[in-house]
Amino acid sequence: MQLSNSEEQLMQILWKQEKALMKDLIEAYPEPKPAITTVATLLKRMQDKKFVDYTQQGRSREYFPLVRKKDYFSKHVNGLIKNFFNDSSSQFASFFTKETNLSKTELEELRKIIDQEIKSK
Incomplete structure (x- = not known):
């Protein structure tokens, strides 16, 4: 909903x-x-x-x-990935990193977050 x-x-x-x-x-x-x-x-x-x-x-x-902000937006983003990026996280990541004009520092911070997530899995 x-x-x-x-x-x-x-x-x-x-x-x-x-x-x-x-x-x-x-x-x-x-x-x-x-x-x-x-x-x-x-x-x-x-x-x-x-x-x-x-x-x-x-x-x-x-x-x-009754709904946590994190849960609502998580569902939102997952729906966005499914509907606009053919259920492909990599297509979404590519679009997000290219179209939002992130600085080198912001991209490096994203890489750290992704690397930490990879380690935890």
């Missing part, structure tokens, strides 16, 4: 705050701030998709994520 762009933006806020009341969520948005009804609708849709839930705090609801 995937989030829309506006749901993903709200999810980013929730991942950062870990738990938040409606006013905290709206406060975290850049200007122009969305209407409470807009955020409430997004939260309801995200709850239906099992991305968020809440606990009742008196008359307010405290929202929290």
Whole structure:
């Protein structure tokens, strides 16, 4: 299940705050701030998709994520590799390293990460 762009933006806020009341969520948005009804609708849709839930705090609801950011984006990247790079990690790596204009230092850091991963397997 995937989030829309506006749901993903709200999810980013929730991942950062870990738990938040409606006013905290709206406060975290850049200007122009969305209407409470807009955020409430997004939260309801995200709850239906099992991305968020809440606990009742008196008359307010405290929202929290049910999905970890790492898990969501891992699934996203794997889907990207499957759909756009014929399920080929090397095609994705080639595209990523050539098209993102990484510096020599950044490429060397990537190599270290890959070498460490190879050692651990």
